[in-house]
Amino acid sequence: MSEDTAVTPTNRPVPVKESQSTVSALLSSAAGRNTGLVVALVLLCLAGVVTAGDRFADVDNVLTILRLAAVIGVVSVGMTFVITGGGIDLSVGAIVALSSVWATTLATQGLANSTHWIVMVFTALAVGGACGLVNGVLIAYGRVVAFIATLASLAAARGLAEIISNRKTQIVNVPGFAAFFDASVLGVPVLVVIFAVVAAAGWVLLNRTTFGRRTFAVGGNPEAARLAGIDVRRHTVLLYTLLGLCCGLAAVMLIARTTTGSATHGGLYELDAIAAVVIGGTLLSGGRGTIAGTVFGVLIFTTLSNVFTLNNLSISAQAVAKGAIIVVAVLLQQRLARRSGV
Amino acid sequence: MPHKRTTRLVAALTLGVALTACTGNTPQNTQSGDKGGVKVANDEPGKKVVIGFSAPAADHGWMAAITNAAKAEAGKYSDVELRVVEGTNDVNLQISQVETFINDKVDAIVLLPFDGAALTPVALKAMKAGITVINVDRQFDSPFAARSTVLGDNHGMGVSAGTYICEKLKGRSDAVVAEIAGIDSLPLTQDRSKGFAEALANCGLKVSNRVAAEFTVESGEKAAANLLQAARKIDAIWNHDDDQGVGVTAAIKNSGRSEFFMVGGAGSANVMREIKADNGSHKATVVYPSTQGADGIRLARLAVQGKSLGDLVEVEVPRQVELYAPVVTKENVDRYLPTAFES
Numbered sequence: 001m002s003e004d005t006a007v008t009p010t011n012r013p014v015p016v017k018e019s020q021s022t023v024s025a026l027l028s029s030a031a032g033r034n035t036g037l038v039v040a041l042v043l044l045c046l047a048g049v050v051t052a053g054d055r056f057a058d059v060d061n062v063l064t065i066l067r068l069a070a071v072i073g074v075v076s077v078g079m080t081f082v083i084t085g086g087g088i089d090l091s092v093g094a095i096v097a098l099s100s101v102w103a104t105t106l107a108t109q110g111l112a113n114s115t116h117w118i119v120m121v122f123t124a125l126a127v128g129g130a131c132g133l134v135n136g137v138l139i140a141y142g143r144v145v146a147f148i149a150t151l152a153s154l155a156a157a158r159g160l161a162e163i164i165s166n167r168k169t170q171i172v173n174v175p176g177f178a179a180f181f182d183a184s185v186l187g188v189p190v191l192v193v194i195f196a197v198v199a200a201a202g203w204v205l206l207n208r209t210t211f212g213r214r215t216f217a218v219g220g221n222p223e224a225a226r227l228a229g230i231d232v233r234r235h236t237v238l239l240y241t242l243l244g245l246c247c248g249l250a251a252v253m254l255i256a257r258t259t260t261g262s263a264t265h266g267g268l269y270e271l272d273a274i275a276a277v278v279i280g281g282t283l284l285s286g287g288r289g290t291i292a293g294t295v296f297g298v299l300i301f302t303t304l305s306n307v308f309t310l311n312n313l314s315i316s317a318q319a320v321a322k323g324a325i326i327v328v329a330v331l332l333q334q335r336l337a338r339r340s341g342v
Numbered sequence: 343m344p345h346k347r348t349t350r351l352v353a354a355l356t357l358g359v360a361l362t363a364c365t366g367n368t369p370q371n372t373q374s375g376d377k378g379g380v381k382v383a384n385d386e387p388g389k390k391v392v393i394g395f396s397a398p399a400a401d402h403g404w405m406a407a408i409t410n411a412a413k414a415e416a417g418k419y420s421d422v423e424l425r426v427v428e429g430t431n432d433v434n435l436q437i438s439q440v441e442t443f444i445n446d447k448v449d450a451i452v453l454l455p456f457d458g459a460a461l462t463p464v465a466l467k468a469m470k471a472g473i474t475v476i477n478v479d480r481q482f483d484s485p486f487a488a489r490s491t492v493l494g495d496n497h498g499m500g501v502s503a504g505t506y507i508c509e510k511l512k513g514r515s516d517a518v519v520a521e522i523a524g525i526d527s528l529p530l531t532q533d534r535s536k537g538f539a540e541a542l543a544n545c546g547l548k549v550s551n552r553v554a555a556e557f558t559v560e561s562g563e564k565a566a567a568n569l570l571q572a573a574r575k576i577d578a579i580w581n582h583d584d585d586q587g588v589g590v591t592a593a594i595k596n597s598g599r600s601e602f603f604m605v606g607g608a609g610s611a612n613v614m615r616e617i618k619a620d621n622g623s624h625k626a627t628v629v630y631p632s633t634q635g636a637d638g639i640r641l642a643r644l645a646v647q648g649k650s651l652g653d654l655v656e657v658e659v660p661r662q663v664e665l666y667a668p669v670v671t672k673e674n675v676d677r678y679l680p681t682a683f684e685s
Contacts, residue, residue, distance in 0.1 A: 167527025
């Protein structure tokens with residue numbers, strides 16, 4: 001039944017026979033899609049340079065864009081795995097909130113102060129991973145549709161975050177923690193380095209390992225994957241746990257950026273992450289995914305937001321532009337899918 | 343125009359600085375004439391000031407009015423260039439907006455943070471970069487993060503509302519008083535409720551029924567409908583927020599009840615018009631100025647240009663300005679209507 005849940009794509013099954021040829025077609029079209037994304041990003045940057053000149057092309061401004069992209073970027077890389085595996089996770093923002101709160105309680109901070117700040121990092125990762133595990137088990141073994149299971153987690157995790165924090169903002173007073181994450185490596189902020197490492201690791205994991213191949217198989221056709229000897233349920237649990245860990249890491253980054261943990265952190269991150277993944281070229285129905293595309297997707301949205309900020313543009317125009325980009329990306333995707341699928 | 347400004351700056355202000363402790367909030371009116379000269383001096387165009395402005399998403403009337411009032415205020419000065427960025431409830435995004443201002447080397451940043459504590463690190467960074475940061479409404483958790491802070495008086499709102507209800511219900515110790523709070527998690531809501539309870543206790547009353555909404559029309563309707571079900575008879579209701587009050591009023595109309603009077607909060611124009619017309623359940627509202635951002639713009643300009651606050655003897659802009667929370671009734675509504683916000 002995990003098959004059923006994982007497979008939204010029953011209307012467009014990938015024939016097992018053709019999988020070889022589709023893989024090669026996929027590779028080429030994926031490259032093509034990435035070219036499109038690069039072009040889009042370059043156009044955006046051109047728009048930035050033309051409208052804002054030196055203010056846009058400044059090193060500090062580029063770092064500002066990257067720092068903004070880092071937190072949501074880590075979540076989006078994890079989301080790429082889940083969506084490629086035929087799932088969806090609406091609870092990522094809530095998991096970020098819960099992890100950030102749990103890692104900044106007085107108890108955790110006290111422990112961190114008496115031992116080492118890394119305690120906070122492990123706490124956030126453990127909480128995020130556990131949430132992902134619960135999601136995965138509910139979906140794979142509890143046979144709850146992913147959309148519903150993670151919708152429930154969204155409500156529950158944010159509620160729990162509010163209970164733990166008593167709906168207050170928790171301020172971090174662990175000196176080593178702030179010092180570590182505020183630092184730069186060769187001029188690149190640590191947060192950006194973390195994003196780069198996560199993206200690189202994600203790319204290797206998805207494209208160069210058995211785990212990655214299984215993810216494509218499970219997302220493309222779970223039944224075929226099962227017949228091929230893949231433990232689809234176990235793999236589904238792993239995918240959601242991986243995303244949970246990414247959320248925990250994103251929470252650590254957000255704590256570092258804000259020096260706080262709060263139940264309001266990560267608001268609507270699920271939409272931002274899914275949007276970045278989808279415009280990156282990963283199919284919402286599963287079976288195809290690209291980490292590079294996701295990274296470009298995140299960068300396109302954050303650059304867009306930056307260009308709008310620099311140009312003093314209205315509060316609502318940016319949302320309209322974002323919506324338009326998503327629609328264009330999905331329309332393009334459907335055309336590509338039709339061409340290669342049928 | 344000078345008169346309007348005086349009203350806002352002097353009349354409705356409590357100056358929360360030590361050096362003004364002697365003057366307090368006493369100068370209510372009568373000052374517009376003799377101090378006019380000082381104000382004109384301050385209004386003279388000085389060196390160009392670039393101000394960055396960032397606030398949370400304009401998802402209710404009060405918050406929208408904050409940004410609009412700030413823009414309007416900046417428009418009055420030829421020496422102010424205001425850069426307004428998209429209002430957001432995502433602290434990660436708001437931090438990057440402030441970083442952009444720092445990169446741009448603006449002269450001042452007027453910041454109404456979504457979460458004061460979360461925006462503190464980046465505000466500190468801006469101050470270290472030599473930028474004058476003016477903190478509005480929601481306070482940072484470090485005194486070094488802002489040159490000056492403009493605050494509304496949430497506790498005072500509760501006190502004002504409670505005191506007014508005490509006066510109206512004089513001598514009735516069995517009166518049923520209900521409270522419709524805003525977002526319960528926010529410290530500002532807790533402050534308002536605390537002040538309200540204290541003022542009521544002062545005259546032997548207490549809050550009999552309390553519900554919480556979320557500053558939105560929809561949540562106000564829901565909370566009020568529940569409240570009216572829970573309490574068969576009510577004498578007075580204090581609703582924290584006039585934006586959610588639109589929903590509260592709708593729920594009251596649906597219930598057909600009218601045995602009580604209502605006191606609003608924040609001070610929206612439509613509630614003030616209702617008070618003026620005296621044709622609804624609102625008999626009063628307590629102001630939480632939506633012109634705080636505009637005051638922030640003025641303070642930023644003065645601080646950067648090295649000018650002083652006109653009516654003070656002190657030559658520097660104060661560290662903190664806490665605005666007063668007056669009760670608006672039919673008698674004095676005309677004074678507050680011009681600066682009220684549309685919800």
